[in-house]
């Protein structure tokens with residue numbers, strides 16, 4: 453998951469949601485200072501994690 457610095461604050465976004473924000477991202481010059489692989493992280497948009505956990 454990548455942590456993006458946006459005008460509205462920092463937000464974690466998964467790759468799928470990233471696609472939806474691509475235009476806004478370019479307009480507002482979002483930056484991704486770091487990427488972290490952590491199954492506990494949740495996307496701020498869809499609330500899903502990087503890893504799907506099945507019971």
Ligand SMILES: [Zn+2]
Pocket residue numbers: 465466467468469470495496497498499500
């Ligand atoms: Zn997402």
